[in-house]
Amino acid sequence: MKQLERLPGIGPRSAERIAFHLLRTEPEDAFALADAVRDVKERLRHCTRCFNLTDTDPCGICSDPKRDASQVVVVEQPKDVLALEGTGVVRGVYHVLMGHIAPLEGVEPSDLTIEALLARVRSGTVREVVLATNPTVEGDGTALHLHSLLTPMKVQVTRLARGLAVGSQVEYATRAMLEAAILGRTAM
């Protein structure tokens, strides 16, 4: 129970409930969970090409011949890859920066996987880099920094659109959302 309590979002009561659930469950189900936990630590690592989490190297996305390797979508964290893959729209491959530039928190460009991204672009196979960092001050700063490095490399650099969320209402949108939506409007 003490080990379960160390997990995020799990308090003493939840830990107790999970522990008793494991006691009641079939042995093979409990062992499957234990094996999965072991695999996470023993087999999961970062893809040497895109830095996404993977149990094979290169990862399934980088080694998929159906993906468009000339389009690289740059994200901050492996979780962002999951979110974008969920859309089913991205046909390219990814590059995970492992964070964002945040000088206030002491995170500098050299702390990220920027050099590896530049090496991928320098290899000459990349046609477009899609900057999919978060639309925050740090995410925008990271995107601007990457843009300044990539522009001389004669590669198309694009940024995710921003503005109103699908399903939201104009009257409840923040000023920043509305400003971005108006400035980034597209022709119909």
Next chain:
Amino acid sequence: MALHKDDAVVLRRLDYAETSQVLAFLGRGSGQVRLIAKGIKRGTKKAFATGIDLLERGHLVFTHTEGHGGLGTLTEWKQTEAFLGLRAKLRHLYAGQYAAEITAQLTEEGDPHPELFDGLVTLLRTLSTDTDPLVAVIRFQLVLLTAVGLLPMFDACAACQRTTSARALLHFSAEQGGLVCHDCEPSVVEKRRITAPLAVALTQRNVPTALAAEAFSLLDYAISYAMGRPSRLGPYVVGQL
């Protein structure tokens, strides 16, 4: 529990636990305020469902409570100005973050400075345009140092207090609190040499663009001395990183 309201700018944002954040604001009437925004990352709270970003301005509603290390609780935030223009250029963005860093470090909770808040808003508006960020930041450095009572002495020797020609004040000492004259300079250990045109410009509080980099560096040196550590964003503002 009493609710407090203020006009504020976000200075710092740190993740706390899984879904919460600790935010530092500069309130016009409250000074620096550090608050916990519970569940903000879950995105389900109507009061701040869209998240809160650094350097945005808004209407702040909060409570002062004990617990959470003396932190108050953010109950409502309505963004009123996003200063999106400053995100178009890297140096403008770093200049905004530099202002947030030095403001958070040099102001105290419960010590309001309305003129500093107005200066910060003016700076963020200026940085949202194409104006040279360095000149705007220097103006803000002077506003901040004045507000917190740490403005260095530029019109007399900080060591002997004698008024002399600006051209005779060619050293700056953060420890002494300003420019130092020829006579006092040898006995001052902590000092840096400055040029005669900069000494004149600082005395007249009018820094031309040509001297902006030197003036920024000097004021950042004074601010870093007051903070007890070098500013993290300073080198980014002058484009060294």
